[in-house]
Amino acid sequence: MSEGTTPEDPMTRLLHRLVTDAARDRPVPAFALLHRETDAHLDVLVGDVVDVDRLADIPLDGEEVLALVPFRQLRERGFTARDDGAPLRCLVVRERERVPVDLAVALLPATPPAVADLAVDVADDAYAEVVRRVIDDEIGRGEGANFVIRREFTGSTAATPAHAVLAWMRELLEHEHGAYWTFAVHTPGLSAVGATPERHVSSIGGVVAMNPISGTFRHAAGGASADDLVAFLGDVKEREELVMVVDEELKMMSAVCPDGGRMRGPFLKRMSRLTHTEYLLEGTTGLDPREVLRRTMFAPTVTGSPMGNACTVIARHEPTGRGYYAGVLARFTPAPASPSGYDLDAPILIRTAYLDDAGRVRVPVGATLVRHSDPAGEVAETHAKAAGVLGAIGAIPRSDASGTPIGALAAGATDDPRATALLADRNRTLAAFWSTPQRARQPREVSALVIDAGDDFTTMLAHQLRHLGLDARVVPWHEAPVVASDELVVFGPGPGDPRNSTDPRIARLRELVAARLEQRRPMLAVCLSHQLLAHLAGLPLEPLPAPRQGLQLHVDVFGEPAAVGFYNTFTAVAPDRSITPELGLEVAADPSTGAIIALRGASVASIQGHLESVLSPDGLALLERLVEGVLAPAPLVWSGR
Numbered sequence: 192m193s194e195g196t197t198p199e200d201p202m203t204r205l206l207h208r209l210v211t212d213a214a215r216d217r218p219v220p221a222f223a224l225l226h227r228e229t230d231a232h233l234d235v236l237v238g239d240v241v242d243v244d245r246l247a248d249i250p251l252d253g254e255e256v257l258a259l260v261p262f263r264q265l266r267e268r269g270f271t272a273r274d275d276g277a278p279l280r281c282l283v284v285r286e287r288e289r290v291p292v293d294l295a296v297a298l299l300p301a302t303p304p305a306v307a308d309l310a311v312d313v314a315d316d317a318y319a320e321v322v323r324r325v326i327d328d329e330i331g332r333g334e335g336a337n338f339v340i341r342r343e344f345t346g347s348t349a350a351t352p353a354h355a356v357l358a359w360m361r362e363l364l365e366h367e368h369g370a371y372w373t374f375a376v377h378t379p380g381l382s383a384v385g386a387t388p389e390r391h392v393s394s395i396g397g398v399v400a401m402n403p404i405s406g407t408f409r410h411a412a413g414g415a416s417a418d419d420l421v422a423f424l425g426d427v428k429e430r431e432e433l434v435m436v437v438d439e440e441l442k443m444m445s446a447v448c449p450d451g452g453r454m455r456g457p458f459l460k461r462m463s464r465l466t467h468t469e470y471l472l473e474g475t476t477g478l479d480p481r482e483v484l485r486r487t488m489f490a491p492t493v494t495g496s497p498m499g500n501a502c503t504v505i506a507r508h509e510p511t512g513r514g515y516y517a518g519v520l521a522r523f524t525p526a527p528a529s530p531s532g533y534d535l536d537a538p539i540l541i542r543t544a545y546l547d548d549a550g551r552v553r554v555p556v557g558a559t560l561v562r563h564s565d566p567a568g569e570v571a572e573t574h575a576k577a578a579g580v581l582g583a584i585g586a587i588p589r590s591d592a593s594g595t596p597i598g599a600l601a602a603g604a605t606d607d608p609r610a611t612a613l614l615a616d617r618n619r620t621l622a623a624f625w626s627t628p629q630r631a632r633q634p635r636e637v638s639a640l641v642i643d644a645g646d647d648f649t650t651m652l653a654h655q656l657r658h659l660g661l662d663a664r665v666v667p668w669h670e671a672p673v674v675a676s677d678e679l680v681v682f683g684p685g686p687g688d689p690r691n692s693t694d695p696r697i698a699r700l701r702e703l704v705a706a707r708l709e710q711r712r713p714m715l716a717v718c719l720s721h722q723l724l725a726h727l728a729g730l731p732l733e734p735l736p737a738p739r740q741g742l743q744l745h746v747d748v749f750g751e752p753a754a755v756g757f758y759n760t761f762t763a764v765a766p767d768r769s770i771t772p773e774l775g776l777e778v779a780a781d782p783s784t785g786a787i788i789a790l791r792g793a794s795v796a797s798i799q800g801h802l803e804s805v806l807s808p809d810g811l812a813l814l815e816r817l818v819e820g821v822l823a824p825a826p827l828v829w830s831g832r
């Protein structure tokens with residue numbers, strides 16, 4: 192125990208009591224210790240535990256609340272998750288204390304209980320096999336662009352949970368860097384300690400922020416140099432991975448912020464054994480913070496994209512429920528000026544060890560799998576990500592025989608001019624729309640119905656349509672009317688094989704597209720819907736030689752060159768055609784492969800790429816052109832040329 196404090200010290204009374212009671216095996220109340228990046232203090236919270244069913248039930252009655260939100264909670268959004276029974280647990284705070292970090296470190300138990308019997312549920316070679324399967328059977332079949340599959344390190348300890356998490360918290364405070372939150376939580380039967388790099392979402396005074404982090408640079412055991420960092424920053428896979436999760440989180444921002452989201456970055460997030468790349472997204476909302484959380488469950492960086500289908504893919508490839516992994520810790524603090532009188536700060540539950548009353552320890556971890564993932568590389572990445580917390584709980588060594596910390600990044604590497612130039616260069620090819628304020632233009636009294644086919648890119652499309660002055664709303668495919676009165680119907684993208692008409696979603700979407708064509712009223716079809724339109728127009732559909740999931744291409748759209756983001760595995764093809772066999776639509780195709788980029792006719796347009804994506808710098812202008820084309824009273828674009 193520290194020399195500088197006494198039990199009577201008013202500044203540390205609460206923490207002192209927790210530490211002493213835990214050490215003497217006396218009953219310890221439910222508590223949380225939270226340290227936020229850049230804060231010189233740490234918060235000690237003690238309170239009552241209440242388990243609730245739904246996010247909306249989190250009791251915001253004037254007290255501060257810290258909620259542990261399990262992964263299965265995303266069933267509230269209608270998505271798939273194994274029901275492992277992990278409760279949505281709230282700590283309603285009754286007592287609190289702010290302790291300077293150095294004082295807290297001095298007070299916390301100095302000898303961490305070691306974890307024994309380190310094992311892993313999915314062995315390295317089995318995980319490598321999962322990586323291959325996800326690339327072939329999921330990305331290769333159009334199920335999505337990226338997926339995070341978890342494995343779990345396990346171990347055991349003889350220490351009581353309260354004492355263990357206090358001691359491990361000290362280790363993390365002393366030895367892990369760059370964490371967004373370092374925390375310990377202790378409740379009956381469920382304790383956790385971790386150092387998570389990533390904010391899922393915060394809503395402070397109505398300003399919503401998300402922090403997509405993806406791209407992982409593993410520092411070599413003997414240390415990493417600036418050259419190594421530069422090589423990592425030049426890696427295409429790592430770069431694409433980050434952009435994909437930015438797209439997915441912009442979908443969420445567009446769903447909760449009427450002004451969309453603006454991105455800042457990219458930045459580097461340097462931790463003890465690895466460095467990540469990240470962006471920050473910001474927008475404003477009037478929503479209750481519980482609703483902000485509900486609409487953003489959960490980050491694509493720990494699930495995949497499109498997010499809803501990623502949850503189905505996770506359930507297919509993970510043997511057990513996720514517990515709290517990829518869920519969040521959600522801290523609701525009273526704030527009279529904020530929506531519903533509360534602010535929210537919610538870091539993602541990763542890089543965390545869970546401990547139960549039987550002394551079982553679990554450290555779940557995952558990696559983002561994309562089309563050119565290397566199985567061995569992803570296995571190594573899971574080890575590197577788990578290493579920070581495994582080192583803190585004494586399950587693996589933190590330093591080598593000479594006492595040198597394992598895997599340190601050379602001082603100054605992150606300021607290397609080559610590294611900063613590579614980072615700055617990344618935005619050059621991205622859409623400026625998403626990094627500037629997105630004020631709406633003059634309203635035009637044109638209503639647009641956007642049909643969601645299982646990919647929330649529709650929220651970004653709707654946001655861009657509103658920006659263009661249209662009155663846009665999004666409905667899910669199963670609620671969309673066959674005859675819509677709206678001036679414009681936009682059929683959205685979605686996962687799956689467009690040829691699979693036994694899938695009720697795909698069959699229904701095809702029906703809706705056909706019905707709108709029949710009415711000869713303005714429509715725009717995007718990606719999956721574009722493929723269905725192309726098929727109705729008599730063109731064959733086939734898998735691309737290699738999936739183009741999360742890729743920018745320079746294409747020619749009816750004579751205008753454009754850089755556009757693509758997220759497709761399949762394509763319609765039109766060898767040597769300029770007009771479709773049915774419907775007589777004009778074709779824009781890749782001249783070398785015949786892969787269709789876009790189609791248009793009177794009141795109809797479609798596009799294989801995602802104009803709304805951050806990967807589409809020319810997206811908004813092209814969207815405007817296509818929309819003007821289909822809304823034009825006389826066939827402006829297609830006059831039988």
Ligand SMILES: C=C(O[C@@H]1C=C(C(=O)O)C=C[C@H]1O)C(=O)O
Nearest residue numbers: 404405406407492541556557559
């Ligand atoms: C999935 C995890 O981490 C996430 C995945 C990352 C990646 O794949 O590069 C980086 C940071 C986190 O968003 C984990 O730690 O378990």
Ligand SMILES: NC(=O)CC[C@H](N)C(=O)O
Nearest residue numbers: 333684685718719760761
């Ligand atoms: N984003 C999409 O709509 C993708 C369409 C289809 N699932 C494909 O992979 O080709």
